[in-house]
Amino acid sequence: KQEVTQIPAALSVPEGENLVLNCSFTDSAIYNLQWFRQDPGKGLTSLLLIQSSQREQTSGRLNASLDKSSGRSTLYIAASQPGDSATYLCALIMEGGKLIFGQGTELSVKP
């Protein structure tokens, strides 16, 4: 059974810091991996999609990596800003398009 773990569960950093969020999974038989952010009381916003054949994807200050063999993905946020405060979710895209989510990392960036 596929399990997704995100570490840390919560993170508080001062503005301007670079940070790394971790996601690990138990079964490497995934199609793709997607990172989302969720603001309180809101829906999910797609940040980055990494296809299984890719090693990383970049969008602005965000960089996500994927190592299927070790069952790990990381989301790197450069020069963090208070507006980055949200819950970050890692999701595996499995056969049939079904997503399996981690529990999320709650990020707080202090001005």
Place this chain on the structure above:
Amino acid sequence: NAGVMQNPRHLVRRRGQEARLRCSPMKGHSHVYWYRQLPEEGLKFMVYLQKENIIDESGMPKERFSAEFPKEGPSILRIQQVVRGDSAAYFCASSLQVTGELFFGEGSRLTVL
């Protein structure tokens, strides 16, 4: 191009009533998914539909819950005889391709009194 549209955003029902949640996928997307987020829990898959077909309903409770995606109109998640444990946020997502990038709606928050 409008995103995934869900309504209502908030719904209050008394125990035993019915709840109907609607989802219009992004234009051109034929794959629709429903997820549930219970308080203090992660998002869990419920059902995957394509037009007029249920592809995978392995995450749906066996009773009281049903979903459809008709040829015309939005996808509907229907919960009959709601109980307090059904209180949750229900999210709809759509994609252009199976295993492609998924886009989520803002969710429908159901409160059962």
